[in-house]
Amino acid sequence: MRRILAIALILFGSISVKAQEDYSASLIPKELLPYASAVMRNYEKTVEIRNKETVVYHIKEAITVLNRNGAEAAHLGLWYNKGSKIKSIKGMIYDEFNKPISKISSGNFEDQAYIDDYSLFEDNRVKHYNPSVTTYPYTVVYEYETQSNQSLNITPWYPVEESGVAVEKSVYKVICPADESLRYNENNFKGQVETGTTDKGLKTYTWRAANIKAYRDEPYSPIMSNYITSVRVVPQHFVYGGIPGSFTNWEELGKWNYEKLLVDRQKLSLATVEQMKELTANITDPKLKAKAIYEYMQHKTRYVSIQIGIGGYQPFPATDVDQLGYGDCKGLVNYTQALLKAVGINSWYCVVEAGNSKISMKKDFASMDQGNHVILCLPFKNDTTWLECTNQKIPFGYLGSFTDDRTVLACTPEGGRLLHTPKYTTEQNIESRTADVTIAADGTLTGKMLTTFSGSQYNNRREYVDEPFREQAKAVQRIYPINNMEVKSYQLKDEPKYQPEMKEAVQFEAPEYGMTEDDKLIFIVNPTNRAGTLRELVNRTQPVYINRGYTDIDKIVYTIPEGYEPDKKLLSLSIKKDFGSYSANVSLNGNQLVYTRKFQLKDGTYSKDEYSELVDFYQSAEEADHYKMVLVKKK
Incomplete structure (x- = not known):
């Protein structure tokens, strides 16, 4: 849901009625269209701190939805409870030529209790509305007013709240009594706050933003709140739940x-x-x-x-x-x-x-x-x-x-x-696996695996600890890319020490895991942990941010059929980058084929120019993880 104005943060706005503005889609500045699925044409939020126990929010917003990917941006949800109320809601939907399609009133909003799976006591409710329009582009205009009985939390301003939405104009105005001290925090705001006084002697603070291009969804981007524009406002004196403070x-x-x-x-x-x-x-x-x-x-x-x-x-x-x-x-x-x-x-x-x-x-x-x-x-x-x-x-x-x-x-x-709080390092966040398996001449793979999870990866299997075997087996079949996998036994052992570990033991059989062709036996040598790929991006704007590092280690020992030998050069690959490393090797020792793999990603912030290297890194790992072993009968 696009903007759910959280109850814990108070509540929301209303509006004054003005002459109809022209929201024709053709008037959207062309420079705002790249990567945009919706455009916020106008957003006006006025916060009136009338006293320590009364804060009124007046909000008017108009958003043009350009295609189906932007439909969620027109979804409005307003939370309320005993400490906050929605005083009024209305709106209008226009077609791409600014012709009215339908009016929106409070009766069009679905009103329901907000209940989640783990809540016992709640007095929260939510009113929400989602336009049922499928012809694009269209524009939705909302006007609403809400009131909160506390001033500890004032809803902040985010001109852009999600990727894929551009902003034509956004204004945030806070009005407070002359004797109230207001602190504010600006994050990535390029303008200058406008201060003033109303006819009644109230202090005003106004922030404006315009023509903000849509952010593209880019893999491994920094936390969005770190790079988008926002303003937080806090009164020095407040009341919350009837309790005063400063x-x-x-x-x-x-x-x-x-x-x-x-x-x-x-x-x-x-x-x-x-x-x-x-x-x-x-x-x-x-x-x-x-x-x-x-x-x-x-x-x-x-x-x-x-x-x-x-x-x-x-x-x-x-x-x-x-x-x-x-x-x-x-x-x-x-x-x-x-x-x-x-x-x-x-x-x-x-x-x-x-x-x-x-x-x-x-x-x-x-x-x-x-x-x-x-x-x-x-x-x-x-x-x-x-x-x-x-x-x-x-x-x-x-x-x-x-x-x-x-x-x-x-x-x-x-x-x-x-x-x-403590950090779990790249070297501590371990998934370490050993496996002893046998690949038969008909392609059947049998064996057992033991995997240890620690650090932040300790929780990787925790949800399955108390599940019945049938559900555990289904989970294992989803997790491991082993076709036709039949789980014979499964055990999770929790070792809850100060540096806890979760140990997973799996015994399995997989008929036809390998493919037979003439005198050849062909199979993917990595049956357990395969990397995916990243999409390529041109003109990336954000640095590469890896939130949490980790290390995966695999060692699989195959017993191969008597009379077979490799028919191609054995895999040997090693890659080292600032953001991580990857190695994969296959060696032969008698009738045992030994596969080792190590994949490590290091947390940190890296130059946006390194993204192409990260794409290549994942591509190389993905290709190596799908390396096919070819065994042939000895002549």
């Missing part, structure tokens, strides 16, 4: 979090406190005590999303989680903190932007909307340990790719502190 930096924001949202939420019953003391009575090492308590929490609780009241930021009391056995990320972290506190172990509640992309808090600009998740930090001396409290299966101290290698906000009694 901050200008991370220290003050963290202190407000701790004092207003966290204090007095960690009380436990005397019985639970005594239980924690008994659990750790025979453990002297504080880290091992923490491990025992963490595993207790994992077995006792489960994760649910709680989105009611001020549940977006304030955790449920630890006593509630203790009694009910469930909580969201905030509740489970707060509960774990309370359990640790019961045995004298200090920990910090940390706000993080979670997800596969590594997005850090902006060090020079504090705002509450930069995080979407909470984790726990245990500041042991020279051994800081991090805990993900929403996953009941991962090992103590393991974060994985969801929250690794990024700056987070720790909320402590002394105030907020910016910390950095």
Whole structure:
């Protein structure tokens, strides 16, 4: 969905009616058409901070959809709940010549509860509309007004929010009382903010952007928020959920979090406190005590999303989680903190932007909307340990790719502190496989494989751990490119140590894996891990960004049929680049054919000019991974 104005960030706009503008498709500047499937003709967002508990958003937007690939850009979704309301919505659809096709009213929007698979309590709803137009181009104009009862989070401005959409004009205007201090952060904004005063003495801040070309979807691009234009605005004084506050930096924001949202939420019953003391009575090492308590929490609780009241930021009391056995990320972290506190172990509640992309808090600009998740930090001396409290299966101290290698906000009694979570390096993110197989004269491949996953790749098979054998076998058949694969046995062994490993053991048979032709036996020597290819790009605009490095290692020992020998030069390839390396080799030792492969990609940012080398790198790896071994009967 193109722009879903998230409830946690507040709500949305309205509009004033003006004379009809001409949105004829022919008037779109020609320079905006390359790579564009839609063009934002006009976007006007006005944010009125009337007081600390009333923020009104006025929004008017007109978007021309050029082809079916841009249809999603015309989809509008507005979230609302008890703390925010949609005051009005209307719109109009025009054909390519600016002739009205149909009106849009609130009644055309589908209104439904927002419920996901893991939420137990929610009061969120969403109104959304998707034009049912199939003749291109067409233009949709929306006008809407919304109101939020909090001023902690002001929805930011993104003139461009996705690839394939160009922008003809976009304006962001913020109005606030004369006695309010407004901080703002500009990212890749090339203009100059316009400041002024209204007739009523209110302060105004206005940002404008125009004629922004569409970004092309380019493989291995940097995180989009790092290179698109955006503006964040934060009032110094605010009210959230009826709780007032003020901050200008991370220290003050963290202190407000701790004092207003966290204090007095960690009380436990005397019985639970005594239980924690008994659990750790025979453990002297504080880290091992923490491990025992963490595993207790994992077995006792489960994760649910709680989105009611001020549940977006304030955790449920630890006593509630203790009694009910469930909580969201905030509740489970707060509960774990309370359990640790019961045995004298200090920990910090940390706000993080979670997800596969590594997005850090902006060090020079504090705002509450930069995080979407909470984790726990245990500041042991020279051994800081991090805990993900929403996953009941991962090992103590393991974060994985969801929250690794990024700056987070720790909320402590002394105030907020910016910390950095551990990084899983290219050398740690391992998938290492050994296989002993036999290829028969009729092409049947049989054997067993043992694969070890570690680092960020530890989770590669975790979802199949508790699945029945039938489902595991289906998954293995999807994962491995072995035609006609029959899984005879399958085992996943989790080794949840501080540097955890997942071990996969597979025994299989694959009739007709190899092809027979006259006296020849032909088969792809790499049956397990094959690289894909990257599409070529002309005039790439973005640098090459590899978000997370990894290393794959394979060694497969074939026993070949008696009386057969290779009929071609054996594979031998080695490639080394700044961004990675690849090697593949085949050797013969008696009736054993040994295949080795190593594929390594290194995280980092590289010149856009290196993209063509990356394409060639993948192409060479793909070709080598499909190298066909030809065996012939000896004369």
